Amino acid sequence: MPDASLVLGIETSCDETGVALARIHDDRTELLVDAVASSVDEHARFGGIIPEIASRAHLEAMVPTIQRALGEADVDLGQVGAVAVTAGPGLVGPLTVGAAAAKALAVGLGVPLHGVNHVIGHAAVDEMVHGLFPERVMALVVSGGHSSLLLVDDVATDVTELGHTLDDAAGEAFDKVGRLLGLPYPGGPHIDRLAREGDPGAIRFPRGLTAAKDQARHADDFSFSGLKTAVARWVEARQDAGQEIPLHDVAASFAAAVADVLTAKTIAACRRHEVDTLVIGGGFSANSQLRELATRRCAEAGITVRIPPIRYCTDNGAMIAALGAAVVRRGLPASPLDLAVDSSMPLTQVTV
């Protein structure tokens, strides 16, 4: 028999096939299992995600990943009380595979379907790690595809997008700088590793949209494209002069610039909106410079910072199960079975 408190979440917005099970308790949402299959290795030689390759991998991984999740949690599929799925934003081909699978499960099990927002899932996953959100939280979601500042009054019904990146996402900038430094794709983890041994103050790279003139229109927005170009120019000038590139210092100075902008703007937004809890999520929140600086500056500002462990920051089913659980907990209506995936789903839209 279906158990209304048991939510299965499916995530396929990019290159990870994620399936997770969440249990709704009165005072918390419990993660029972989080199974992920990734096609990232198949994309590495192309220097970026190839949507068709990812889509094919999702199709092949879907049933095995569902079965693995059920097996590890020792749950029978018939016990699942609701199915949540990423409806967007993301890559259309991959999203379509997950949505079709979720619909088939909902039809086959006779349970409600909930299409939810991937980016808000990156924040919601922390409810399974650090407990249900207080009344109002700020969420900074940073990944290869997104850098967004969200004011979360209710994670299932009331999210306001305060700002976002005007060009590259933070993780995207890392991957691009990784490429210009000759590092393997994805560049983020490699830069992070190099940066830990470099001097973050060695090179003063620009901080995008932090000038006084940008405060009126772009106080809560980000821009990393100019920073990426500044790094490229600096490296090229050195190369042209026949000098060696101090990889550790370039990585550390670049990473410091990104972490500085993200944390400074986010904390300023917390102050402006009188929010004392900050949640950081998304694949880029695995970045150690960001984690360290956010932790230090939030402590100084008296803000409680919640950053889930790295395994919950990357794309996974847990974030979708967590947001699905929040939706079910509030008794919101199910999504229609003809729901369409939306590659550019607005961040103010939590559910479909």
Next chain:
Amino acid sequence: MPLLALDTSADICVSLVADPRPGPWLASTLGTLASRRVVEQRRHAELLAPMIEEVLGEAEVDRRDLTAVVVGTGPAPFTGLRAGLVTARTLALALGVPVHGVCSLEAVAAQALTDLDAAAEVLVVTDARRRELYAARYRRRDPATPRGELPEVVALDGPLVDSAVALQERGAAQGATVVGAGAALHPEHLAGDPEVVVDPAVLAVLALRRAERGESMPTEPLYLRRPDVTPSAGRKRVSG
């Protein structure tokens, strides 16, 4: 007890088919209880699940009474095909029933060969987009199958993807009857009957027979094309 058959290789179509089917294997008694077809090149993933609910509702069949799920494996454009395959696989998983895959072109061939001579051959062509066709040539597996009875088919060529011109030049249709929606696309090179399209009930009958014979029917997609990818070019300089 019914089974559910669906195909998203071209149109989106779903049928509930009696299992076991009534009477002999006559094309006229395939045992369709309810069916839906939407002629639509997109939105497979949006329309399919509601269509499944509709056929169940119309035939007043409880989903838990379904005995199997049968799905057309293409060849077909990628996104629509995947929507059908992942739907079939996960629905079967949810229902705890087997899922069987049948090449969509075989269903068209079996249907067309039903009313043709024992030695007849058909070239099935469907729209592969990009000015190309999916194509495969078939004949009856057993020439003794009487006319009017849905035959098991055997592939003589394909399935493959190519342009109508190339198919014509290599004589793919020589001595064969051309059928399938692709026959309407380049009549100057390949003319035939475009009205013969996949009937999920035919997929179902082929699958039931193959299951009786103990044949395995994987649901692997027939993409026939590699993903479009270009290995990343070298980085461009930003300074002059």
